[in-house]
Amino acid sequence: MKKTIVIVDDHILIAKALQSIISNFNSFEVLYECENGKELQAKFKVKSNIPDIVLLDISMPIMNGFETAEWIKANHPNVLIMALSMQDDEQSVIKMIKNGAKAYLLKNSHPVELETTLNTLVKNGFYYPDWVTSTLCDNLVKNQIEKSKINFSPREIEFLKYTVTELTYKEIADKMCCSPRTIEGYRDHLFEKLELKTRVGLAVFAIKNEYT
Missing domain, CATH: 1.10.10.10 (Winged helix-like DNA-binding domain superfamily/Winged helix DNA-binding domain)
Known part of the structure; x- marks a missing residue:
């Protein structure tokens, strides 16, 4: 069974492009797109609208990615959050991780990398950029650092x-x-x-x- 995805991005063309790209992936399907966190909250009132993964932009009006991630983490902890943004500064990454994002990918990434990221997220429960060291990622999985x-x-x-x-x-x-x-x-x-x-x-x- 394919893993379900919801795209939250106020740029409609980008959201539609992502939907089209993901439709070609063997293991994933997009349920729907939202333009901001408030719209997502309304959708989540229907159980069948709750996906396995939320692809979340950061810069959005009404309710941004930071606020949306925090809400999902608090109310739907089993939903995997993946930030998909143009913001690559440390502060944004740190804040998104703190608010519940288990993966972080830049919008200028290749579709192949998007698919790899989604598969890794499902398999390992996380995916972070290369500049979050491989040592850290290993320890997040194996729990070696205590x-x-x-x-x-x-x-x-x-x-x-x-x-x-x-x-x-x-x-x-x-x-x-x-x-x-x-x-x-x-x-x-x-x-x-x-x-x-x-x-x-x-x-x-x-x-x-x-x-x-």
């Missing part, structure tokens, strides 16, 4: 909590009453301990291990 097995200082734990926010490193330094250089030290120590290379990786680890 907070009980790694010694963190209280200040490193405090810094971890801030990685999931939209604060810059300088703003985090202000919050923690220390210098940006000290913050860089905490970041680099955590990179080494967790074998990560990006703030997104730290944020996903913090969310997964409930440091938020």
Whole structure:
């Protein structure tokens, strides 16, 4: 049986193009498209309208992708959320992951990559961009990294909590009453301990291990 998908995007041409592309995939089918989160909420009142996967744009009027993902996570936790956006900044990725997105793909991706992403999402329960390291992804699946097995200082734990926010490193330094250089030290120590290379990786680890 094919996995069902709902597309939420205020650009109708893009939504229709996605529907056409996905119609050629062997394992997936599109139930319908919505222009924003409010419209999706109304559709979800009918049980048969609840899909396996929601492809979710971020920048939308009325109810954006961040708000929509948070609502789906709270009310329909079994629905897989995949962000599909032009926004590739760390803050957007971190916020979407925190709000429940299990996958993130850019709109300029090739259709083959879209199909691969969907298959990986269904199989593994997640898909993140290449710059979220393969080490992190492996650990998300195998649960090899556990907070009980790694010694963190209280200040490193405090810094971890801030990685999931939209604060810059300088703003985090202000919050923690220390210098940006000290913050860089905490970041680099955590990179080494967790074998990560990006703030997104730290944020996903913090969310997964409930440091938020």
